[in-house]
Amino acid sequence: MGNITFEQLPQAVSTLIERVEQLAGKVDEVLGKAAGKDTGKRSLLSLEEVAALLGKSASTIYAMTSEKRIPYRKRGNRLYFFEDEIMQWIEQGGTSGTGSEEDFNRRLEALRSGKKRKPGFLQTDNKQQAL
Template sequence: MKPFAFEDLPNILGTLVMRVESIERMVKQIRDNKPPEDFDPGLMTILEASKLVNLSVATIYSKVCRKEMPANKKGKKLYFIRSELLEWIKSGRIKTMSEMQREADQRFNK
């Protein structure tokens, strides 16, 4: 980025104002547009699911094929429900030693 001269400031400021106004118009358009009635914010594509669970698309396809991961298929496309993916992640939780000890104590005390 080259240094600007004092004489360039009016042009730079004018450009910045125009860009900010353009951004404000875009934000207003996005804010005013309502999602379609059948839009489900919990429904995700495979790319969105990939980002959520931090796995590659290929790994997700493999896990769905082996029925290791919850998914919905419509035609040739896979869809995922956010809450189901979060539950799937939580189901793989590894217990701590103290939790396992508590469970063992509860079983022996019964």
């Protein structure tokens, strides 16, 4: 790059910014890989990051945690999500993998027993008999 004139300055600054951003991205990528290999630390995701990753709202993620449909950790009032667990959960088709068949059957029976029925006088057979 030779001498830059005043008219060429905006283009030169734009090119410089673009190159710095590319370099910063490559440095972040290298440091991220090195940190993952060397330290063995698991990366945490916030509720908002999990919601964005799954394309769901934060309230939906809260509901999924209360139903134990998504892997999470809770410490006090804070929810924590590990990226590797979320990715594994997605690969498994979005199933928690923690529920057994017995648990499923117990929940199904609870739903069936809680099903409300119409009072006898509102059912169609009783209406026809009354007429």
